[in-house]
Amino acid sequence: MKVLFYARGSEIFGIEYISAILKDTGHQTDIIFDTGLDDNLYFKNIFINREKFFRKLIRKTQDFKPDLLALSFVTNVFPLIPELTERFKENFDIPIIAGGIHPTLLPEEVLKVKGIDMVCVGEGEEAMLELVNNMEMGKEDLTIKNIWFKIDGKIIKNELRDLVALDNLPVPDKDLFAPFFCFSDTVHLIATRGCPYRCTYCYNHIYWEMYKDKGKFLRQQNVEKVIEELLIYKKKYNPQNFFFQDDTFTFNKPWLKSFSELYKKNINRPFSVISHLERIDEEVLEYLKAANCSTLFVGIESGSDRIRKKVLNRNISNDDIKKKMKLIKKYAMKTVTFLMFGLPHETEKDMWDTVNLIKDVKPNYVGAGTFYPFPKTSLTEYCVKEGLIDQETILSISLGLGTYSEKTLLKQENAELAINLKNLIAFSNWLPSPFSPLLKILAKTKSKWLMKLIKLIWIITMPCKSPLYKSRLKEYLKQLKLTIFDIS
Secondary structure (H helix, E strand, C coil), X not given: CEEEEEEECCCCHHHHHHHHHHHHCCCEEEEEEECCCCCCCCCCCCCCCHHHHHHHHHHHHXXXXXXXXXXXXXXXXXXXXXXXXXXXXXXXXXXXXXXXHHHHHCHHHHHCCCCCCEEECCCCHHHHHHHHHHHHCCCCCCCCCCEEEEECCEEECCCCCCCCCHHHCCCCCHHHCHHHCCCCCEEEECCEECCCCCCCCCCHHHHHHHCCCCCCCCEECCHHHHHHHXXXXXXXXXXXXXXXXXXXXXXXXXHHHHHHHHHHHHCCCCEEEEECHHHCCHHHHHHHHHHCEEEEEEEEECCCHHHHHHHCCCCCCHHHHHHHHHHHHHCCCEEEEEEEECCCCCCHHHHHHHHHHHXXXXXXXXXXXXXXXXXXXXXXXXXXXXXXXCHHHHHHHHCCCCCCCCCCCCCCCCHHHHHHHHHHHHHHCCCCHHHHHHHHHHHCCCCHHHHHHHHHHHHHHHHHHCHHHHHHHHHXXXXXXXXXXXXX
């Protein structure tokens, strides 16, 4: 059997794991990769013609001759899916299955799309293998766990299977994404699935509920297996850095201690991790530093204690944030902080509290966005209850419309201030005190062109702040060439 995957914008770990398990059992896989550069850069629609992508999709399908097209996408990619499936079905009588976060959260909405025949809800490794094996044998089984089918307009729902044991999975198939410059100097991976926290804006608390009777949701691979995977990547791709994209890499101290020892001995290249500041202390930092960790990515989200605790369910105080950030600097590791503006019931004072907190803790780099109410999250439900989102907006969210980086969808005051501060916050970190009044003036501007210019400067200067962003810029430039010249 041949499976053709679709991904947009970046490598998708789920696809890599599924591709690996399919190849290990004798199936063939390939991918149609959509760089996504046609809608998120300043030269939108000047150099990049969307028709080029559809021609490439048709050409790839004709050459590979797949038996199944497997789409994986997040919420903000969903608006592009109906045209993709329509174009595909006009040319090929091949079944389509959709998976990923958005199809998992809204399977019925996704199955309404003309051309989508199945949805994989939740983890896909075992479900996809069972489906593809059945298709190869010509066996029609509409009871496959995790798979929802659409037959003659009727949806057949199946229950979730138990969560997969991570140590039983093969090494992810990164070769699938390598030709499209999804990684170069830095190789990305995960050692964990799940998160110990239940932040209201994140899908993890939904997964906790979905899988409450299906095994251990928060799982870590055996340290030896992680090192084995890293050794393969080190030999094959020779990266300068590794980036662990686990939601909370440092939650298990005994595991971290063992990892530190084996990583230093066998890999010993700089790496970055994502963590929660509550899971940072002297012991954790000693393990990370000993292993050659260079950068910590941490979510602060807001400088308001009230917003963090009552709205986001993040129970850490500003005082503790300051202490933890100071402790990280003691170990000479760089920090990247995540922030959101335009949060529910966020006042102007709350926003400036965020700016002031960032000035105090002085991270090496600040990543900021405006709050986007993702489908099914408890914070989105809270926004509906509070009248901050109307039914039309709820429909838009379920269709993936709007964007979590450019505007706020909530009906509340200070929306323009939220957008402006999102663009300005990175500069406030190093702006000298005498220029602080300038920040307040810029934050009140109504000039969209000025904000675009500031954002452009921010994008250009990102690589100066972090090797990871320098690496990503190189990948973007290569993908841009790939997209403009339609190189398969």
